[in-house]
Amino acid sequence: MDIQNLIQQIEKKRSMLCIGLDVDLEKIPKHLLNLEDPIFEFNKKIIEATQEYCIGYKPNTAFYEAYGIKGWKALKKTIDYLNEFYPEQFTIADAKRGDIGNTSTMYAKAFFEDLNFDSVTVAPYMGRDSVEPFLKFDKKHTILLGLTSNQGSEDFQFLKSNDMLLFESVLRKSQAWANSKQLMYVIGATKASHLKTIRSIIPESFLLIPGVGAQGGSIKGVCEFGLNDNYGLIINSSRGIIYASNQEDFAEKAGLKAKAMQKEMEYYIK
Numbered sequence: 345m346d347i348q349n350l351i352q353q354i355e356k357k358r359s360m361l362c363i364g365l366d367v368d369l370e371k372i373p374k375h376l377l378n379l380e381d382p383i384f385e386f387n388k389k390i391i392e393a394t395q396e397y398c399i400g401y402k403p404n405t406a407f408y409e410a411y412g413i414k415g416w417k418a419l420k421k422t423i424d425y426l427n428e429f430y431p432e433q434f435t436i437a438d439a440k441r442g443d444i445g446n447t448s449t450m451y452a453k454a455f456f457e458d459l460n461f462d463s464v465t466v467a468p469y470m471g472r473d474s475v476e477p478f479l480k481f482d483k484k485h486t487i488l489l490g491l492t493s494n495q496g497s498e499d500f501q502f503l504k505s506n507d508m509l510l511f512e513s514v515l516r517k518s519q520a521w522a523n524s525k526q527l528m529y530v531i532g533a534t535k536a537s538h539l540k541t542i543r544s545i546i547p548e549s550f551l552l553i554p555g556v557g558a559q560g561g562s563i564k565g566v567c568e569f570g571l572n573d574n575y576g577l578i579i580n581s582s583r584g585i586i587y588a589s590n591q592e593d594f595a596e597k598a599g600l601k602a603k604a605m606q607k608e609m610e611y612y613i614k
């Protein structure tokens with residue numbers, strides 16, 4: 345997908361919301377477990393009930409890999425369903441990949457060619473040649489981990505070298521690898537206080553912001569310093585939306601949660 349289409353979606357839907365499809369069979373309504381593919385059926389209902397309020401979906405691959413072949417098939421059915429019926433939605437494979445060049449090439453093929461996601465999350469630790477294979481795909485986007493939402497982000501990401509924090513080095517250095525349309529960054533909503541600095545380093549890039557709701561980050565906190573002229577934010581919520589109810593009304597309740605988040609975001613959209 346072109347970045348221009350993403351911006352148009354944000355303006356049309358008046359939303360920057362991305363919904364995380366992190367499906368845990370222990371948390372979904374029990375009646376779905378009797379169906380042949382409970383994961384896909386759950387996703388389909390969630391997508392139908394929420395799609396008018398969001399601009400993207402982010403399945404985290406761990407939640408599919410954990411169920412082996414059945415999980416991977418459900419992931420494939422989910423992305424095929426999105427591409428066929430809601431092609432305007434920006435899709436993110438949250439896989440956090442990255443390896444030596446020829447291995448990264450195969451990861452990129454898996455997510456961009458076979459599954460046909462618009463984007464994939466990538467860990468930058470192995471450096472330039474581990475990221476470049478993802479950047480070779482036209483109209484696809486690589487979302488590098490910048491400053492993550494978890495507590496352990498402090499172990500390495502805030503280490504100082506050459507007068508810079510490690511996460512700042514990642515942002516600065518990686519900009520030379522691609523243009524700002526291809527490369528996006530994950531910045532945790534719990535790290536909103538760093539957004540001003542982050543925007544001074546990468547003013548134009550889109551940021552994927554997880555960590556609102558369940559992890560404690562807020563839409564207001566993120567929008568205050570994270571927005572740019574093209575909005576530049578994809579704000580994700582997974583558990584807070586998809587597990588709004590574990591009863592028959594789960595999709596309806598997820599829709600209401602998504603709508604409430606969209607309403608909060610509307611204020612920041614022109």
Ligand SMILES: O=C(O)c1cc(=O)[nH]c(=O)n1[C@@H]1O[C@H](COP(=O)(O)O)[C@@H](O)[C@H]1O
Pocket residue numbers: 364366404438465491492493494530531532554555556557558559580581582583584
């Ligand atoms: O790359 C991510 O999406 C990600 C990065 C990060 O720093 N923190 C983070 O929570 N995530 C992912 O974002 C989702 C957050 O889920 P909730 O906390 O349930 O909204 C999960 O799929 C996480 O794996």
